[in-house]
Amino acid sequence: MGSIDNGNSSSSSSSRPSSLDVAIIGGGIAGVTLALGLLSRGIIPTIYERGRSFAEIGAGIGFTQNAEWAMKVLDPRIHAAFKRVTVQNGTDWFNWVDGEKEADEDGRVAMIHSMYLGERGFEGCSRAEFLDELVKSVPQGTVKFSKNLAAVVDSDGDDGSKMELEFTDGTKAFADVVIGCDGIRSRVRQIVVGDANKAAHHPHYSHKYAFRGLIPMETALPVLGKEKTETRHMYLGPDGLALTFPVAGGKLLNVVAFVTDPKQWPYVEKFTAPAKKSDAVRAFEGFNSTVRSIIDMLPDELNKWAVFDTYDHPLPTFIKGRIALSGDAAHAAAPYHGAGAGMAVEDGAVLAHLLSEVNADHDASQDPRRRVVLLKKALETYNAIRLERAQWLVQTSREVGHIYQWQDPRVGSDHAKVAEEIDWRCRKIWHYDIENMMAESKEHFRKQLEGM
Numbered sequence: 198m199g200s201i202d203n204g205n206s207s208s209s210s211s212s213r214p215s216s217l218d219v220a221i222i223g224g225g226i227a228g229v230t231l232a233l234g235l236l237s238r239g240i241i242p243t244i245y246e247r248g249r250s251f252a253e254i255g256a257g258i259g260f261t262q263n264a265e266w267a268m269k270v271l272d273p274r275i276h277a278a279f280k281r282v283t284v285q286n287g288t289d290w291f292n293w294v295d296g297e298k299e300a301d302e303d304g305r306v307a308m309i310h311s312m313y314l315g316e317r318g319f320e321g322c323s324r325a326e327f328l329d330e331l332v333k334s335v336p337q338g339t340v341k342f343s344k345n346l347a348a349v350v351d352s353d354g355d356d357g358s359k360m361e362l363e364f365t366d367g368t369k370a371f372a373d374v375v376i377g378c379d380g381i382r383s384r385v386r387q388i389v390v391g392d393a394n395k396a397a398h399h400p401h402y403s404h405k406y407a408f409r410g411l412i413p414m415e416t417a418l419p420v421l422g423k424e425k426t427e428t429r430h431m432y433l434g435p436d437g438l439a440l441t442f443p444v445a446g447g448k449l450l451n452v453v454a455f456v457t458d459p460k461q462w463p464y465v466e467k468f469t470a471p472a473k474k475s476d477a478v479r480a481f482e483g484f485n486s487t488v489r490s491i492i493d494m495l496p497d498e499l500n501k502w503a504v505f506d507t508y509d510h511p512l513p514t515f516i517k518g519r520i521a522l523s524g525d526a527a528h529a530a531a532p533y534h535g536a537g538a539g540m541a542v543e544d545g546a547v548l549a550h551l552l553s554e555v556n557a558d559h560d561a562s563q564d565p566r567r568r569v570v571l572l573k574k575a576l577e578t579y580n581a582i583r584l585e586r587a588q589w590l591v592q593t594s595r596e597v598g599h600i601y602q603w604q605d606p607r608v609g610s611d612h613a614k615v616a617e618e619i620d621w622r623c624r625k626i627w628h629y630d631i632e633n634m635m636a637e638s639k640e641h642f643r644k645q646l647e648g649m
């Protein structure tokens with residue numbers, strides 16, 4: 198029973214022999230939020246994290262309405278943690294504008310589309326602060342650091358036995374169910390789809406990267422004015438896209454300027470690299486003087502961030518037996534919709550609910566074989582509920598990246614067509630009915646158990 202990975206006492210699980218042993222691989226947003234959701238449902242999971250500590254990068258992250266709703270369902274503490282660290286401000290609107298043309302004589306903004314973000318807006322925070330805040334609610338001992346998963350020995354479990362996890366340091370652990378939250382370069386993904394599947398191998402460079410930098414608001418405001426600095430703006434144009442929004446309580450203007458790159462990304466293990474402003478200036482030469490002035494205000498030394506995703510080889514499934522994938526391990530999307538981590542929280546809401554149903558099954562707590570059968574059915578339900586929406590996010594994120602850079606031949610720079618494409622895609626993400634997703638999960642699982 199329980200984890201035997203490194204000789205630490207595992208009194209929590211051995212004193213509750215009937216509780217499910219859930220192994221979460223990876224302590225990013227997907228892994229930690231799932232752990233909280235399980236804890237609040239009476240299940241004590243173990244997170245195995247390869248790093249020596251939690252190490253989310255300092256960059257910002259935003260969450261849309263669906264994600265906030267999913268946080269509340271997964272565990273209200275997640276939502277409360279998010280609210281404690283949100284810093285974004287600015288208005289509740291999102292403007293998509295033509296960044297190529299000069300404004301007309303009336304000086305009118307070449308608005309392509311504008312959407313109301315809802316009461317809750319599109320609030321952002323620092324990733325590192327959010328993770329720190331979440332981790333405060335995770336009891337010590339739930340997380341095992343420096344555990345790099347190498348393999349899962351999945352005896353099919355017909356005899357009710359647990360799966361054996363092997364780590365690169367030679368230690369082992371056991372679990373009833375393994376959830377791979379190990380990110381874009383997932384090891385669990387390889388185990389789930391098999392090494393021969395192209396989806397098993399590394400995600401692919403989408404041939405776009407972003408220059409990222411911050412402009413002090415006292416510099417930006419006189420040049421851009423109130424509207425353009427307060428409201429989230431996306432400047433669309435030929436082979437480029439510049440996103441601006443206020444951060445740090447309005448003290449800084451965050452600039453994320455995406456460009457298309459025909460070359461290969463030269464850095465093997467890294468998604469970020471130093472960059473020069475002069476390269477950004479060249480990339481945005483085709484944009485109007487407002488966008489060029491935004492680039493000009495950036496500091497000389499910038500970062501660039503490559504966009505990788507799982508678009509080229511979508512996974513045929515998120516599960517195998519008693520192993521499932523969640524978050525970027527299952528579906529890494531390009532960042533244009535700002536919805537990847539929100540999707541991980543949606544995954545977690547479904548997983549936590551289904552695992553708690555299995556945990557609550559009295560007969561399964563007495564009979565390990567029944568437990569294995571129920572777990573497999575729970576994961577089948579998870580896959581049925583989540584696969585299509587999460588895969589679609591990967592697809593629409595790539596597609597909208599082309600549309601934003603006027604590279605979709607059916608849409609081009611036609612404002613009406615661009616607006617239509619943006620509108621339905623954003624609505625489908627933001628207005629997703631989380632309660633309905635949960636009800637469907639329950640119903641699907643109930644049907645699976647009929648006749649058992």
Ligand SMILES: Cc1cc2nc3c(=O)[nH]c(=O)nc-3n(C[C@H](O)[C@H](O)[C@H](O)COP(=O)(O)OP(=O)(O)OC[C@H]3O[C@@H](n4cnc5c(N)ncnc54)[C@H](O)[C@@H]3O)c2cc1C
Binds near residue numbers: 525532
């Ligand atoms: C530029 C950019 C901007 C973005 N903006 C947004 C946004 O505004 N809103 C939004 O919702 N999403 C956004 N995203 C997407 C979001 O960042 C990701 O979807 C999310 O962080 C994924 O979380 P995760 O927990 O699945 O993976 P990760 O954060 O990658 O965590 C994986 C963890 O697993 C660990 N690990 C890996 N392999 C192993 C192993 N073998 N054994 C043990 N541990 C292992 C890693 O050390 C890591 O801690 C953005 C992404 C990018 C690139």
Ligand SMILES: *[C@@H]1O[C@H](CO)[C@@H](O)[C@H](O)[C@H]1NC(C)=O
Binds near residue numbers: 304432485
């Ligand atoms: C450049 O484009 C933006 C967005 O459409 C617009 O608001 C701005 O006025 C344009 N700049 C000039 C100088 O016309």
Ligand SMILES: *[C@@H]1O[C@H](CO)[C@@H](O)[C@H](O)[C@H]1NC(C)=O
Binds near residue numbers: 285286287445446
């Ligand atoms: C952000 O806006 C909200 C209202 O939308 C306000 O209550 C809050 O104080 C603002 N925060 C900052 C840091 O400006």
